[in-house]
Amino acid sequence: MFVVPVKGDKVKTKDSGDEQVVSSFTSLKDEPAVYVKSSAEAPYIYFSDIIEINRVRVEYSTDSKVFDSLGPLRRKYNLPQPKDSIKVKLIKTSYNDETEDLPVTGLRLHSKKYGEGRGLLVITKEGQFSLSELLDVERVGFTEKFDSDRFRRYYFDYLSIGTKRKGSS
Numbered sequence: 001m002f003v004v005p006v007k008g009d010k011v012k013t014k015d016s017g018d019e020q021v022v023s024s025f026t027s028l029k030d031e032p033a034v035y036v037k038s039s040a041e042a043p044y045i046y047f048s049d050i051i052e053i054n055r056v057r058v059e060y061s062t063d064s065k066v067f068d069s070l071g072p073l074r075r076k077y078n079l080p081q082p083k084d085s086i087k088v089k090l091i092k093t094s095y096n097d098e099t100e101d102l103p104v105t106g107l108r109l110h111s112k113k114y115g116e117g118r119g120l121l122v123i124t125k126e127g128q129f130s131l132s133e134l135l136d137v138e139r140v141g142f143t144e145k146f147d148s149d150r151f152r153r154y155y156f157d158y159l160s161i162g163t164k165r166k167g168s169s
Helices: 112-117 148-154
Strands: 010-013 020-028 031-036 044-046 050-053 056-060 067-069 085-089 099-110 119-124 127-130 134-138
Touching: 020 044, 050 067, 134 148
Parallel strands: none
Antiparallel strands: 010 020, 010 050, 020 031, 031 044, 050 056, 056 067, 085 099, 085 134, 099 119, 119 127
């Protein structure tokens, strides 16, 4: 199961036995990190140093820059997983409501150095889609019902630059 640390998660690093609470995601230089609350050491932790999220062992992938959970990690809203299908709006159509269902092959986190493409992207054979482009997710391994507004609020730190919260100007 692919996961990323979100606000309120408790993370543990390979160097410290203490759990630290995540306050937000950030992209430092070329490596993603999370800010943590009241850390005695540094105010942030690099993804590559994290070994546990909410007491579940995780492995960091340097290619996709996301974590593979080695056990069940409870989430209010799960990220799209391989074999799930996402529904996105087609861009070049004469119909405004035309959508397409695409099978998910993976996830990839891009850093600030990639400009507008930064954020967590859902990978399909047809292309890459930001979390804000998802209209629906058809789950294979979960029973949760997808709610795009709540999903975007939950993963707000991982949305592409320029995405606004509903109700903000």
